[in-house]
Every structure is written in C-alpha cells, then in structure tokens.
Amino acid sequence: MRYKIRSMVGRGQVEEQVKAPKGRGRPRSFDRATALEKALMAFWEHGYEATSVSDLTRIMGIGAPSLYAAFGDKRTLFEEVVRVYADTHGAFVGRALAEEPTARAAVERTLREAAVAYTDPAHPYGCLVVHAATNCTSPEIEELLRERRNRNIAALASRIRADVAAGRLPAGTDATTLARHTGAMIQGMSQQARDGASREELEALAEIATAIWPRD
Amino acid sequence: MRYKIRSMVGRGQVEEQVKAPKGRGRPRSFDRATALEKALMAFWEHGYEATSVSDLTRIMGIGAPSLYAAFGDKRTLFEEVVRVYADTHGAFVGRALAEEPTARAAVERTLREAAVAYTDPAHPYGCLVVHAATNCTSPEIEELLRERRNRNIAALASRIRADVAAGRLPAGTDATTLARHTGAMIQGMSQQARDGASREELEALAEIATAIWPRD
DNA sequence: ATTTTTATGTAACGACCGATAGATAACTCA
DNA sequence: TGAGTTATCTATCGGTCGTTACATAAAAAT
Numbered sequence: 001m002r003y004k005i006r007s008m009v010g011r012g013q014v015e016e017q018v019k020a021p022k023g024r025g026r027p028r029s030f031d032r033a034t035a036l037e038k039a040l041m042a043f044w045e046h047g048y049e050a051t052s053v054s055d056l057t058r059i060m061g062i063g064a065p066s067l068y069a070a071f072g073d074k075r076t077l078f079e080e081v082v083r084v085y086a087d088t089h090g091a092f093v094g095r096a097l098a099e100e101p102t103a104r105a106a107v108e109r110t111l112r113e114a115a116v117a118y119t120d121p122a123h124p125y126g127c128l129v130v131h132a133a134t135n136c137t138s139p140e141i142e143e144l145l146r147e148r149r150n151r152n153i154a155a156l157a158s159r160i161r162a163d164v165a166a167g168r169l170p171a172g173t174d175a176t177t178l179a180r181h182t183g184a185m186i187q188g189m190s191q192q193a194r195d196g197a198s199r200e201e202l203e204a205l206a207e208i209a210t211a212i213w214p215r216d
Numbered sequence: 217m218r219y220k221i222r223s224m225v226g227r228g229q230v231e232e233q234v235k236a237p238k239g240r241g242r243p244r245s246f247d248r249a250t251a252l253e254k255a256l257m258a259f260w261e262h263g264y265e266a267t268s269v270s271d272l273t274r275i276m277g278i279g280a281p282s283l284y285a286a287f288g289d290k291r292t293l294f295e296e297v298v299r300v301y302a303d304t305h306g307a308f309v310g311r312a313l314a315e316e317p318t319a320r321a322a323v324e325r326t327l328r329e330a331a332v333a334y335t336d337p338a339h340p341y342g343c344l345v346v347h348a349a350t351n352c353t354s355p356e357i358e359e360l361l362r363e364r365r366n367r368n369i370a371a372l373a374s375r376i377r378a379d380v381a382a383g384r385l386p387a388g389t390d391a392t393t394l395a396r397h398t399g400a401m402i403q404g405m406s407q408q409a410r411d412g413a414s415r416e417e418l419e420a421l422a423e424i425a426t427a428i429w430p431r432d
Numbered sequence: 433a434t435t436t437t438t439a440t441g442t443a444a445c446g447a448c449c450g451a452t453a454g455a456t457a458a459c460t461c462a
Numbered sequence: 463t464g465a466g467t468t469a470t471c472t473a474t475c476g477g478t479c480g481t482t483a484c485a486t487a488a489a490a491a492t
Contacts, residue, residue, distance in 0.1 A: 023460085024467050024468070025466085026457065026470075027458075029469075050351045063470060065469080070469090134350045146410075149407075150412070176417075177417070177424060178424075180420075181424060183408065186404075187404040188400025188407075191403040192403070195365055208393060212424045239438070240437050241438020241439065241489060242487065268478080280480090281483095282439065284480095
C-alpha cells in the first residue's frame with residue numbers, strides 16, 4: 001500500500017503542489033502526475049492490452065521499477081488512469097447532467113460537447129471508457145469499463161425519470177430506452193471519431209439525434 | 217499460394233461439396249469450413265489480438281502446422297474470417313439495402329434485424345466488424361475493419377441520395393449525416409449488446425432511432 | 433513397389449510480455 | 463558522520479506470443 005498524491009487536474013484551482021509530503025528516502029526523479037498523464041494518453045490511444053509496460057516506461061520516461069513503485073502493477077495504473085480520465089476528459093457528461101435544468105438539455109449538451117471532445121486533435125480520438133478495454137484478455141479490466149458505461153446510462157435514466165415525474169416530460173416516456181439511446185449515440189460517435197469523422201460531422205449527428213425526444 | 221475452396225455458406229443452394237479437388241498428397245484430416253467457423257467464433261468473441269494461435273489450434277482441433285498450411289498465418293486467417301462473416305452473419309445489412317423499396321425501410325429493417333442478431337445467444341454478442349479489431353497492435357488489421365465500416369456507411373449514403381433524387385425523400389435531406397447516424401446506431405447497439413442489453417431493449421432502441429428521418 | 437506430394441505431430445525458435453532481484457544512489461534523521 | 467529509508471539502474475526471470483524445422487504418415491502417380 002502506497003500513499004496517495006492528489007492527482008487532481010483541472011478541478012478548481014491547482015493549489016500549488018504540497019511540495020510532496022516530504023518523504024524520507026531518495027526523492028522521486030519524475031513528476032508523478034505528468035507521468036500519469038502520459039500513461040493516460042497511451043492507454044487512450046492504444047487500449048489496455050496493446051499498450052505494453054515497455055511502451056509505458058518509454059513514453060513516461062522512467063524505468064520499469066520506478067513505474068511499479070509509483071503506480072503498482074499495470075492493471076492498477078490503468079485503474080488510476082480511468083479514474084483520472086473520468087474526472088477530467090470524461091467529466092463533461094456529469095457536468096451537463098448537474099448543470100442543465102432538464103434531462104433533455106443535458107443530453108443535447110452532452111452530445112454537442114462529445115462531438116468536440118472526441119475529435120479534439122490535442123488527444124486521441126473518441127472515448128477512453130468506450131474503447132480502451134475491448135478485446136481484453138482479462139475479463140476484470142473489460143468489466144471495469146463496462147460497469148462505468150452502464151452506470152452512466154443508469155444515471156442518465158434516473159435523471160430522465162425525475163423529469164418525467166416532475167412533468168417536464170410526457171407521462172408515458174420510456175426513460176430507460178431514452179437513456180440507452182443516448183449511450184448508444186455516445187458510443188457510436190466515439191467509434192465514428194476513431195474512424196475518421198470530423199467535428200462537424202459529429203455535430204450534425206448530435207443535432208439530429210435529439211429529434212427522438214418526445215415533443216413537449 | 218494455396219488453392220481456394222468455395223467457403224460459400226447460406227448463398228443459394230449448397231451444391232453438395234465438389235468432393236475436394238482430389239489433391240495428391242495426404243488428405244486433410246479436418247473439415248476446413250468447420251475449422252474456419254470455429255476460428256470465426258473465437259475472433260468474434262475475443263477479437264483479433266486477444267485470440268492467440270494456441271487458442272485457435274485448441275478450438276479448431278488442429279495443430280499449428282495444419283493451421284498455417286490451410287489458412288496461411290494468423291492475419292490471413294483473420295481476413296478470411298472477416299470475409300466469411302460479412303457474407304453470412306453480417307449479410308443482413310446488404311440484404312435489407314437490396315430488397316427494401318426505400319432507404320428508410322432498409323434502415324428500419326437493418327436496425328430491427330441488428331437487434332435480433334446482436335443478442336442471438338447462438339453466437340457472440342454484437343458485430344465482429346465493429347469489435348474484433350479495436351486496440352490492435354497492427355494498424356493494418358484495424359484499418360481492414362475500419363474500411364469495411366466506412367464502406368458500409370458510404371453505401372448507405374448513396375442509397376439515401378438515390379431516394380432523395382427520386383423524390384422519395386425531401387430535397388434538403390442530409391444523406392451523409394443520415395447514413396452516419398445509422399452507422400453510429402449500429403455501432404452503439406453492438407456495444408450495448410456486448411454490455412448486456414437484451415433483444416427487447418435493442419428493439420426499442422431501433423424503433424425510436426428511426427424517428428429522426430424526415431417526415432414525408 | 434517406389435517415388436512424389438501433401439498433412440500431421442513434436443519440439444523448438446527468437447521476440448516480447450509483465451514483473452522483480454539485487455546493487456547502488458540520493459535523500460532525512462539521529 | 464553514520465543509520466535508515468526510498469528511488470533508480472541493470473539485468474533477468476518465467477511465460478506466452480506467432481511461427482517454423484524436422485521427421486513421420488498417408489494419400490496419388492509412376
């Protein structure tokens with residue numbers, strides 16, 4: 001067990017580095033958060049299995065023992081990467097859900113922002129949670145992201161149900177299907193981005209996708 | 217270079233096996249088509265990279281030299297698997313496109329049949345072309361399926377454009393986006409199936425997805 | 433019956449996988 | 463200064479990857 005350093009990124013102010021908890025032995029020669037971000041990019045682009053430990057050590061600029069000391073094994077590193085991704089690059093979904101007044105507005109904004117995020121040339125295309133653990137030798141890793149995907153859809157469904165209960169959507173509205181449709185659109189858009197679709201094309205997709213919502 | 221046996225399946229009548237071209241040496245001790253189908257299932261379930269050659273030899277019930285003699289290397293085997301898949305399990309898209317009178321009807325039928333096919337317990341869930349080559353070490357394999365996906369969308373787009381030209385769809389219809397939307401839905405449904413969605417859930421998805429088509 | 437051709441089984445190849453042992457370096461604390 | 467602690471470097475571990483050499487087996491051709 002190894003002490004946690006706050007890997008908070010883009011989460012309010014940066015609160016200028018607690019100078020590392022002044023440990024006792026030889027100080028780490030690399031910035032942990034920076035190395036973690038490099039690992040994130042690698043996993044994002046190539047997925048869990050296709051990113052080897054030697055890929056990681058090369059990209060992160062550290063030796064294998066340093067990686068294992070700082071992050072545990074490959075699987076633990078990946079789990080941390082997924083957590084960081086969800087709190088940063090993948091946070092726009094939860095933000096829309098929390099900030100928009102209606103489920104419909106939240107979904108529209110989510111799809112619109114997904115079109116931008118998934119085609120941003122500053123990082124790999126598409127969504128890490130959607131793509132980084134398909135065709136995996138270890139079922140636990142696959143399950144890790146599958147649960148995250150299904151949890152997102154479930155959260156969206158309950159948000160929609162709340163709107164139905166509040167009369168903001170027609171009484172007969174199928175919240176589950178509507179939520180699943182949004183999930184499918186996000187996954188489809190992510191794949192399209194990986195297959196070369198442009199931001200404009202995904203935005204057009206996002207726009208017509210909301211036509212399925214019940215007329216109010 | 218190795219002679220081709222017609223691996224046509226479900227393509228009109230079966231025309232009862234040409235008895236194998238009566239080769240000269242020791243006859244093959246296994247049925248090539250059967251072994252190929254086993255390989256197809258394995259690749260379908262686990263993807264290209266996560267299916268090792270020793271997995272394949274075990275599942276196909278043959279030794280490695282037999283596999284290499286009959287199918288070339290792993291990559292060539294996969295390419296043949298993809299071709300067989302497209303002509304059989306994945307043929308329903310092209311069938312709908314060829315048989316239905318309008319693009320809209322073709323898409324509706326495609327999505328409806330995808331809901332059934334992607335959750336059929338007789339084989340792995342989802343679509344091989346969508347999932348079997350994500351997170352791949354070799355870019356060529358990824359490209360192989362990516363091209364197939366984009367080709368399908370392009371074919372659909374041109375079908376839609378034909379309907380627009382024939383006045384079966386409004387003049388301003390964005391055929392490209394409509395086609396891409398169908399592609400995204402198929403990919404999303406495939407992922408949903410892999411994530412545990414039921415046939416009924418995917419059918420509900422397919423039904424509401426067609427609401428985006430222009431009212432005629 | 434011998435030769436030729438093709439397939440099969442055994443066993444191994446080099447390359448890479450994830451992970452670690454052991455020696456050494458760089459820091460804090462007494 | 464020395465003892466204790468932690469990180470890094472080099473080198474390597476056993477395992478698996480895709481692939482193939484080699485000897486043998488089973489058929490057709492001569």
